[in-house]
Amino acid sequence: MNTMNSLNGQGSGPVGLKRFQQYGPLLPALGLVGLLYGGGLLLALAQSVGLYGLGEREFTLQGYGDLLWDAEVQGSLLLSLRIALLATGLALVLGLGLALLLRGLGGWAIWLGQLTLPIPHLVGVTGMLLLLGPSGWLARLAFQLGWIASDQDFPLWVNDRGYVGVLLYWLWKEIPFAALVALTLLRGMGSELEQQARLLGASATQTFWHVTLPLLRPGLLATGILIFGFVFSAFEVPLLLGPTYPRTLPVLIYQRFIHINLEQRQQAVALGVILLVISAAVVSWMAGLFAARGSLWQLPVVSAERSPGRRP
């Protein structure tokens, strides 16, 4: 197929037209994404340096400069990173553990896990608020059991400065996702290689570390990227479950963007660009880690319905 194309390309005739015929169908999609996403990003960049938008227009890097020394911004950035890394790590480890446990149980475990996929964040957050809140169901249960004397005694797990509620929400949402991907990968992998390793005398632990985990790694890494990206840039979850201070980066950006002070607005746009750059950098770095092995497209959602091609 490839050689055919290149032969055609090298032969007589307009190469450009050939290329256009081949890659033309890609253009509407690229054009729309480029216009909406790329255009929006360019406008955001222009706004962040004062070239476009409300107020006077002159090139200035003040928006970015101020941010560097802003303690609140630094705190929010660290907070967002910490939550995203913690949630991703815990979800991957616990999800993998769950998948290994559920492995022998058959297809219904996968089916059960899929139920968690289409739940909107807002619905999950609502459930968490009614469950963990100061007068939520857990507090009521603790009262009935005599553990607390009033709703004041129940630990603050919602809108708390420790972000316990947010973290619990992410674990609730992302562990099933990670487990689902791991289960799908395990099924696609089959158990022949592991059995072989056991037959050759490897212990169960050795088999896990030297056979199972290396085979799962690309898929798990891709899952990690997705979870990190979602958690790091999530807006509604920390807005509703987090405290008013300290705020995660996306919430901080929103609050500065709707601020009356135009300078704050410019800063918000600059912060938005920084947020985008950080998540894009992390994603491309992690993707680059295993792109070399040609497994970049083992993305969970895509691989979930993609032929494993390894089964006889």
Add this chain to the structure above:
Amino acid sequence: MATAGRISGTESWEKAVKGRHIHRWIGGSLLRLGVAGVALLWALPFGVLALWAFTRAWYFPDALPQAWSLAGWQQLLFPFAGRGSQFWAAFGQSLQIALFTTLLALGVGIPAGRVLGTHPVPAWLRLLLLLPVITSPLAVLMGIQGVLIRLRLDGTLLGVVLVHLIPTLPYMALVMGSVFARFDRGYEVQARCLGADPWQVWWQVTLPLIAPGAAIGAVFAFLISWNEFLLTFFVGGGRVLTLPMLLYSLLQGGNNTLVAVVALLSVVPGWLALLGASLCLGQAIGLPPAEAQEEESC
């Protein structure tokens, strides 16, 4: 002496075998119990939502509501009163936006996916398509808002559909890319050789072959749009009322019964779509096709 030793030896062997059986049995039931426990723990937020949805007043120390009531459902589902008309308006707008977004994403994503799946495409292009799906749209939203206001598209359904395309379209293109990657063009060539025109080939050969993959992509694109909060929040300008927007404004109000009913109702289409997709395909979506084929052939 020797026989006694042998007998006790076989006895202990039998004991050991029995013990292992019991161990395995205990292990199996423990596993099942553990899984049931995890599932129950996971369902807790939904359990609380379900309790709240069927009561009117439920005060602090009570672990269960004192009185059950369908008032929340009646208030929301009766389409002519205040809350009800608001709910149905939100439901209708959510549905319209999600359907339009899905159709547009399909129309543009299928041709793009064909190129992605069948031609060598540089890795950075794929990464570029992936970024809008994963990274934060905040900067883009803040940049785009001014333009949408100038074009008078802010606060309109079309504006919301356009921004919903930002995550759904690249997603659809990537999914269709993986569908076309295992698509055998031989079928099309064959049909052409047998005298079908390109249009017939598309409708009668290509489309049926890619339909299962396209259905999965469409279901997920629909769900992304249906569940979207941030994009609608920024571009809708408070005038486009989707179900997540309604839920958000109800959450500020503090009527837990209404909140719970709307929350439960917003999950239903997602589960229906998932069920429909897995029934249509005769398989659970997470299963790799090879396995599904095995099951079908059985």
